[in-house]
Amino acid sequence: xxxxxASPRRKELTRLAAQLFVQEGFDxxxxxxxxxxxxxxxxxxxxxxxxxxxxLAAVIEEGTENALVIAREALDRCDSSASARLHAMARAxxxxxxxxxxxxxxxxxxxxxxxxxxxxxLSHLRDAYExxxxxxxxxxxxxxxxxxxxxxxxxxxxxxxxxxxxxxDPKGPRTPTSWPMSWSP
Amino acid sequence: xxxxxASPRRKELTRLAAQLFVQEGFDxxxxxxxxxxxxxxxxxxxxxxxxxxxxLAAVIEEGTENALVIAREALDRCDSSASARLHAMARAxxxxxxxxxxxxxxxxxxxxxxxxxxxxxLSHLRDAYExxxxxxxxxxxxxxxxxxxxxxxxxxxxxxxxxxxxxxDPKGPRTPTSWPMSWSP
DNA sequence: GGGTCAACCAAGCAAGCGCTAGTGTAAATG
DNA sequence: CATTTACACTAGCGCTTGCTTGGTTGACCC
Numbered sequence: 233x234x235x236x237x238a239s240p241r242r243k244e245l246t247r248l249a250a251q252l253f254v255q256e257g258f259d260x261x262x263x264x265x266x267x268x269x270x271x272x273x274x275x276x277x278x279x280x281x282x283x284x285x286x287x288l289a290a291v292i293e294e295g296t297e298n299a300l301v302i303a304r305e306a307l308d309r310c311d312s313s314a315s316a317r318l319h320a321m322a323r324a325x326x327x328x329x330x331x332x333x334x335x336x337x338x339x340x341x342x343x344x345x346x347x348x349x350x351x352x353x354l355s356h357l358r359d360a361y362e363x364x365x366x367x368x369x370x371x372x373x374x375x376x377x378x379x380x381x382x383x384x385x386x387x388x389x390x391x392x393x394x395x396x397x398x399x400x401d402p403k404g405p406r407t408p409t410s411w412p413m414s415w416s417p
Numbered sequence: 418x419x420x421x422x423a424s425p426r427r428k429e430l431t432r433l434a435a436q437l438f439v440q441e442g443f444d445x446x447x448x449x450x451x452x453x454x455x456x457x458x459x460x461x462x463x464x465x466x467x468x469x470x471x472x473l474a475a476v477i478e479e480g481t482e483n484a485l486v487i488a489r490e491a492l493d494r495c496d497s498s499a500s501a502r503l504h505a506m507a508r509a510x511x512x513x514x515x516x517x518x519x520x521x522x523x524x525x526x527x528x529x530x531x532x533x534x535x536x537x538x539l540s541h542l543r544d545a546y547e548x549x550x551x552x553x554x555x556x557x558x559x560x561x562x563x564x565x566x567x568x569x570x571x572x573x574x575x576x577x578x579x580x581x582x583x584x585x586d587p588k589g590p591r592t593p594t595s596w597p598m599s600w601s602p
Numbered sequence: 603g604g605g606t607c608a609a610c611c612a613a614g615c616a617a618g619c620g621c622t623a624g625t626g627t628a629a630a631t632g
Numbered sequence: 633c634a635t636t637t638a639c640a641c642t643a644g645c646g647c648t649t650g651c652t653t654g655g656t657t658g659a660c661c662c
Binding site: 262263264274275277278283284 | 648649650651652653
Binding site: 257259260341344345387388389390391392393394395396398399 | 442444445526529530572573574575576577578579580581583584
């Protein structure tokens with residue numbers, strides 16, 4: 233088995249899996265569906281991944297790693313005012329949400345399907361990303377750019393940004409989706 | 418079968434189902450698990466609901482109907498300034514999110530599992546609720562209370578509010594949950 | 603040209619799934 | 633008293649699931 237490496241083949245399979253997981257949801261996506269989409273037989277899948285769970289973990293890991301890279305680059309590139317850094321961070325966030333849309337939607341909707349070990353590992357990645365956000369928000373608070381409770385501000389900002397995956401459709405203004413364009417509670 | 422009525426027994430079963438759907442997700446929740454939680458055998462479940470899908474629809478319907486009632490009451494009770502109405506609406510929204518938490522989390526995560534007929538029916542309920550929001554936001558824009566694109570403003574407000582179900586835990590400040598307290602994309 | 607190795611396949615197993623059929627029974631209804 | 637209704641039961645059918653097994657292929661290497 234290829235379990236631990238990051239072969240190009242595995243990367244591609246992961247990308248395809250992400251797409252299917254978004255379309256059908258993790259539980260509804262069978263290993264046979266995944267295999268067919270990948271052009272192989274279902275048994276062959278387990279040459280690349282230990283089990284179905286590992287495919288899910290690979291999808292989320294990939295997405296979160298890319299988010300970290302993009303955010304760091306954006307922060308390096310912009311000037312050091314709190315406003316510019318906040319702007320850069322928000323923009324990087326939305327950029328990631330779009331380019332790795334599938335992976336992030338999966339992370340959002342299927343996180344609970346991860347087993348404890350995978351969850352622990354991916355939590356570290358996530359925490360690293362959140363640390364960037366908290367840093368930037370602290371600066372914004374210190375400069376008086378925004379006001380309010382540090383905790384609440386960051387939750388609300390992240391909420392508003394992340395929620396975009398539910399209603400923003402890059403394919404066009406009003407393509408029918410399988411979830412409601414918006415949601416009322 | 419009791420399919421169409423709203424017997425008190427069915428209401429209670431629906432409440433229990435909502436809890437299980439939140440804990441396990443719709444697909445992972447088997448009719449046998451539901452039956453056990455309800456203290457009956459799996460076959461007996463189909464006396465109350467036509468099929469598993471109908472249980473899901475019942476959960477979401479219940480939650481959305483309650484949201485509508487609460488929001489309307491709140492709007493009736495407050496005075497007519499745009500600020501007061503916006504405040505009342507936001508408060509009612511969060512109140513619903515808390516009291517019918519399970520139902521709303523299910524609606525948020527499992528909407529896609531609904532079959533087309535159920536989805537169409539529930540969309541109407543949802544639209545009725547959203548109409549209240551749009552009305553209030555329009556008033557706020559007209560009075561200059563908030564600025565910006567009407568569409569974007571309502572999405573961002575709803576996003577920030579709805580996102581609370583992901584990090585706010587009514588049981589206490591830091592109880593471990595099965596999803597990340599917050600999320601980084 | 604024999605050996606290596608990732609990649610793949612055909613076949614199938616054990617477990618679990620939603621749901622149905624048919625029956626029993628106590629309370630409500632005529 | 634006779635009949636219907638609401639609710640529960642047992643038993644199991646037909647099918648799908650994730651995953652395993654044992655073997656084949658073809659490109660590359662010394």
